[in-house]
Amino acid sequence: MTILQLQKVSKTFNGIYALRNINFTMNEGEIVGLVGPNGAGKTTLFNLISGQLKPSSGKILFEDKDITGLKPHTVCKLGISRTFQSSRPFPEMSTLQNVLAGQVFGKGFSLHTRPEDEQAARELLDVVGIAHKGETLAGDLTLSEQRRLDLARALATRPKLLLLDEVAAGFSPVLVKQAIKLINRVRERGVTLLIVDHFLNLSLKVADRLLAIDHGEKIAEGSPNTVMRNRDVLHAYLGLRHQDEKDY
Amino acid sequence: MSFFASKNTKFRTKGLKFDSVGLVTGLVLLIMLPALVQSNNYILQVFTHALLLASLALAWNILGVSGSISLGHAAFFGAGAYCSAVLSLEYGLSCWLTIPLAGLLATGLGLIMDLICLRLRGAYFALATLAFVEIPRVITDNWDELTHGSLGLVGVPGLPSLSLGTWSVDFSSSITASYYFVFAYSLVLLGLVRFLFNSNLGLAFQAIREEEIAAEAVGIPANRYRLLALLLSAYFTGVSGACYAHLVRYIEPGLVYGLHFSAIPMIFAICGGRFTILGPAMAALIIYPLDQFVFHPLLPAGHEFLYGVVLIVTVLFLPAGFWGSLRKVS
Numbered sequence: 220m221t222i223l224q225l226q227k228v229s230k231t232f233n234g235i236y237a238l239r240n241i242n243f244t245m246n247e248g249e250i251v252g253l254v255g256p257n258g259a260g261k262t263t264l265f266n267l268i269s270g271q272l273k274p275s276s277g278k279i280l281f282e283d284k285d286i287t288g289l290k291p292h293t294v295c296k297l298g299i300s301r302t303f304q305s306s307r308p309f310p311e312m313s314t315l316q317n318v319l320a321g322q323v324f325g326k327g328f329s330l331h332t333r334p335e336d337e338q339a340a341r342e343l344l345d346v347v348g349i350a351h352k353g354e355t356l357a358g359d360l361t362l363s364e365q366r367r368l369d370l371a372r373a374l375a376t377r378p379k380l381l382l383l384d385e386v387a388a389g390f391s392p393v394l395v396k397q398a399i400k401l402i403n404r405v406r407e408r409g410v411t412l413l414i415v416d417h418f419l420n421l422s423l424k425v426a427d428r429l430l431a432i433d434h435g436e437k438i439a440e441g442s443p444n445t446v447m448r449n450r451d452v453l454h455a456y457l458g459l460r461h462q463d464e465k466d467y
Numbered sequence: 468m469s470f471f472a473s474k475n476t477k478f479r480t481k482g483l484k485f486d487s488v489g490l491v492t493g494l495v496l497l498i499m500l501p502a503l504v505q506s507n508n509y510i511l512q513v514f515t516h517a518l519l520l521a522s523l524a525l526a527w528n529i530l531g532v533s534g535s536i537s538l539g540h541a542a543f544f545g546a547g548a549y550c551s552a553v554l555s556l557e558y559g560l561s562c563w564l565t566i567p568l569a570g571l572l573a574t575g576l577g578l579i580m581d582l583i584c585l586r587l588r589g590a591y592f593a594l595a596t597l598a599f600v601e602i603p604r605v606i607t608d609n610w611d612e613l614t615h616g617s618l619g620l621v622g623v624p625g626l627p628s629l630s631l632g633t634w635s636v637d638f639s640s641s642i643t644a645s646y647y648f649v650f651a652y653s654l655v656l657l658g659l660v661r662f663l664f665n666s667n668l669g670l671a672f673q674a675i676r677e678e679e680i681a682a683e684a685v686g687i688p689a690n691r692y693r694l695l696a697l698l699l700s701a702y703f704t705g706v707s708g709a710c711y712a713h714l715v716r717y718i719e720p721g722l723v724y725g726l727h728f729s730a731i732p733m734i735f736a737i738c739g740g741r742f743t744i745l746g747p748a749m750a751a752l753i754i755y756p757l758d759q760f761v762f763h764p765l766l767p768a769g770h771e772f773l774y775g776v777v778l779i780v781t782v783l784f785l786p787a788g789f790w791g792s793l794r795k796v797s
Contacts, residue, residue, distance in 0.1 A: 269684065295686040307681035309674050311742075320674050323667050324686040330666050376685055 221283070222247045222380055222411050223268070228277030230263055230435075237263045238435040241277070245380070250402070250412045252422025252429045252443070256455050260435040261415045262304055265382050268413075269301045270294040281380070295325060300378035304385045304415075306365040310358030314368055317357050318343055318375045325376025343371040346404060348397070363394055367401075374405065381405065383414045387421045395420050423447070431455070485797040489745055489790070493752070497650060501643045511642045515649050517755040519711055520731055522653040524739070524747035525660050526703035527732035531741050532664065533696040534676030536589075538729050539580065539596030540704050543573035545723035546603045547705030548712040549614055552623040555713070557613075562627035566709040573705025576603060577698045585693055597729070604724035619719025626713045645714060652710060653748065656703055661744050663699070672696055673742075704732075734774050738781045740788025749790050 223245040230238040238260045245251055253261050266272040268279060270291040279287045286294055300321075309317050318340040319332055329336070344350045347367040352360060357368055366386055373381060387398045402425050406412060416422040422429060422443070429446040431439040433455035439446045446452055496503075497518075504510045527540055547569035554565040579602075584595040607614050614620065625639025626648050638648040663669055674682040675689045683689050708728075712718050732747070738754065739746030754777060762770040785792045 271680065271684075290688070291680075291683040292686045292688045295684060301684055303681065303684075307678045309677040309681065311677055312670075312673060316670065320670055320682070320687070321685040324671065324674075326686070328667065330668070332667060332670075372681075372685060 220247045221245070222249075222281065223413075224278075224280040224283075225268075226278040226280070228264075228267060228274050228279060230260075230267060230272060231275045236435045238267070238274075238432075241432070241437055243430055243437065243440070245411060245413065247379075247411055248406075248409070249428065250406060250414065250426050252419075252426035253413060253415045253432070254417070254419060254422060254429055254446070254452075255432040255438075257417070258434075259432045259455070261417070261432065262384060263435075264432070265301060265384055265413075265415060268294075269299055269382060292324075295376055295378075296327075298377070298379035299382065300325070300373040300376045300380075301382035302366070302369040302373050302384055302386060304388070306362075306369040308357035308360070308365050308368050308372075310356065312357055313354050314344065314349060314357050314360065315340055315353040317368055318371050321372040321375030325378075340371075340375060343374050346374070347371045347401060363390065370401070370405075374408075374410070378410060380411045380413065383412060385415055385417060388417060390420075399424050419447075485794050486743075486745055489749065493745075493749065494654075497752075501646060506641075506643050508642050511646050513756055513759045514752075515642065515646045515714065516759075517752050518646070518649040518653045519707060519714065520735065520755055521748040521751035522649070522656050522707045522710075523704060523728070523732040524735035524751045525653070525656050526700050526707060528700075528736045528741060528747045529660060529663065529703070530696045530700035531733075531736050532669070532676065533672040533693050534679075535585075535693065535697070536593045536733065537596045537700075538593045538733065539584075539599040540700075540732055541724050541726065541729040542576055542580070542596075542600040542603050543701040543704035544708035544711070544728045545600075545607065545720065546576050547573045547708030548718050548723040549607055549620075549708075550705070551709030552620050552712040552718055553613060555624045556620060556622065562624060562709075562713055566627075566706055566713075569709035570702040570706040573701045573708070574698050576705075577701030580701070581694050581697055585690065585697065600724055600729060604720055607724065608720045614720075617720055619717060619722070620712075621717050623712050623716045623718065625716060626710070639713070649710060649714070652706070657744070657748060664744050668692070668695070731774070734778050736788075738777050738788055740791030740794075743788065743791045743794065746788045746790030750788070 221244055225241050225243040228238060228241045229236065241264065253264065255261050263272065267274050270289050273288045278285060281297060281299060286297060309320065319336060322336045322340050323329060323332060341350065341353065344353055347370050349364050349367050352364060360368060370386065387395050390398060398421060402412065414422050414426065426443055428441065429443050430437065431446050431452045438451040438455060439449040500514060501511060527537065530537055550572040551562065551565040551569035554560045554568060555562055580596065580599055584592055584599060587595050608617055626645055628635060628637035636644060638644045671687050671692045674687055675692055679689050708723060735750040735754065736747040739750030758770055758773050762773045781788060787795060
């Protein structure tokens, strides 16, 4: 079943296209990797879906409902959550409070935190592996812990679709392995995932499908194997080889 | 101490015990003050004013805690003072009615301020609010038929009296009575602020202040919460202004719309600890009497330099405010 649909979505900044005519569909339960070199428009696409930016033209449908131009907090309540390329924890709150904010505001509002909210938040901290840091101030966490916290907080809003922006950037191979495990655990919870992955160290291993963009345009879509053999994708990542240049 | 303590304070605030000790000590001292000073009028007058300033600082901090620094609260204070004074003096309404109405007028003004300023952030917001004060001030100054313009209003009715069955008290009858009136009001406001900050509204305010984009992303409508903070803050600043009018019984535009009433709550809130519940009130109750009893006699013309000095010292050495820093140490 289709969960997310982008119809001819474009975004311009001062007349310059950051994204041009992106058509793209995601099915429920899928993991899709969004790949592309620096400046391709990956984060812009995320910002459009999650409501931080409004598309210049085109439509975004979530569960057949038009969400184009809705505010981030409304989009969140509908069931789309995201993490950020550089984590944005609430630094002066404890780790637990960070997750509680997602738990309490993600779907509605309750004036006081109920015990079940706290329990759910602690469970999520456990899922991402920082349960022992519950009382630590989020600003004091390490980079990897902050990413985990970002993920836990996003999950706390009970999303159907989760957008992960560069979760594994700068991770050591060991941490990448842990991240893969973590993503599979998230998938088991029934969450559909769109993963931005610049270095491809995650998406090649977990994604069902890849969407490759370059200079704001879709250049390839399909299984990881076919996309990674695609000429345009190789060119975007590695540049043109001497022989290729002659072919062009 | 279960004074309005909410169930979830334990992960919201460290140093809760410390807060309770400070609160109990402060309350006991304040309740006993008239007896301690044997109803010395001057001392009581100073502390009545200090309590009123404490209420202003508490009200200012409702907005402050959501991350906005306002330099325009004199707008709400002055509008509240004038509203209650005019309604009770010219139209003879009871102060029990005019004081809440003053709060409502200030809230309306807060709504206008929201339209003009609240899309701004940081220093831009602060500067816009500073200019905003001119709007109600100029209106008050020029609406002669209603406000007597810059002549001010003299003979504003005193604080109201309260009678329950056979027991009755006239809050304007003595300084001690006025003192307890302002004390009760500040205490109610403190309770409300405490309830607010310990509830999930407080969590939303803090989230918006610390990382607005992330707050929006987890479902917090930042602009709506910021507006709520501003309206609550404006309401109680207006009520404090009304209390001031009935307490001092003389108001004029230059006084109640003066920079004094914009800057003082901010200075107290920052010195006491902007993100604490008790800090702003504590600062008012310590710094203002210090100013009046020690610095005013020494330097009658320039005693207000004290506020500048404590503000600079706090910002440089105790960015969390003295109460905020003390709590951390404990």
